[in-house]
Amino acid sequence: MSRLAFVGAWIGCFGSPMGAQSAPPARPSVIVVRMVERVPYGIGFDPVRVTVQPGDTVRFVQAGRMPHNVEFRSVPATADLGEARFGPTLVSVGQTYDVIIDRGFPPGKYVYVCTPHEVLGMAGIIYVQERSR
Numbered sequence: 001m002s003r004l005a006f007v008g009a010w011i012g013c014f015g016s017p018m019g020a021q022s023a024p025p026a027r028p029s030v031i032v033v034r035m036v037e038r039v040p041y042g043i044g045f046d047p048v049r050v051t052v053q054p055g056d057t058v059r060f061v062q063a064g065r066m067p068h069n070v071e072f073r074s075v076p077a078t079a080d081l082g083e084a085r086f087g088p089t090l091v092s093v094g095q096t097y098d099v100i101i102d103r104g105f106p107p108g109k110y111v112y113v114c115t116p117h118e119v120l121g122m123a124g125i126i127y128v129q130e131r132s133r
């Protein structure tokens, strides 16, 4: 906080219009989750857990050779994921699949799996926070 205040004051010295404003609202972020296969821990989502805010995008990136997808298994009762509940299968390296955290994703805990590899423990969690303003 003190560092931010210092920077703000420093910018203000140069007459920037930014200097007089309060902190800008947080902008939507893209959070990358890679689908990986590696030794010795096997296949999985990396990172396994991510925390996001409404408006963010969770971007799944195929980084392995096996087909992977994202199927939500345990979500808040008020969630309405629509087609995002069962995502497409990614087959080629670098292919991506975006899950946009829109109104269908109210704050809470979202557990998902890769359908063909669930038995191997390929699962992850998205925590959707309240918008922090």
Ligand SMILES: [Cu+2]
Residues within 6 Å of the ligand: 043, 066, 067, 068, 069, 114, 115, 116, 117, 122
């Ligand atoms: Cu998989």
